[in-house]
Amino acid sequence: MPATPAEPIDVVAKVLARAVPSRRPVKLRRMLVATLHCSDPACDAELEVEIEDLRELDGWPCDCGYGLVLLSVIEPIPVHARSANGGVRATH
Numbered sequence: 001m002p003a004t005p006a007e008p009i010d011v012v013a014k015v016l017a018r019a020v021p022s023r024r025p026v027k028l029r030r031m032l033v034a035t036l037h038c039s040d041p042a043c044d045a046e047l048e049v050e051i052e053d054l055r056e057l058d059g060w061p062c063d064c065g066y067g068l069v070l071l072s073v074i075e076p077i078p079v080h081a082r083s084a085n086g087g088v089r090a091t092h
Helices: 008-018
Strands: 031-038 046-051 070-075 079-082 089-091
Touching: none
Parallel strands: none
Antiparallel strands: 031 046, 031 070, 079 089
């Protein structure tokens, strides 16, 4: 009588029990979300951009040629969630 093969679930469980994460946790870069509006009263352009630093907005013109006015800036806060293997990962 041939030997009974190991149950696939048992083999997977043993491998996962010995598994070591292959990389370090990723450090999230700081991200800002800026809302801009055209300074021309006749133009209703408004856009939202993701940036790392407010200086990135310096000199951005509207498509109509006028300048853009900064209306608001938010910094999203990462939410930490548990991954399937029990590790913590940051999400936006």
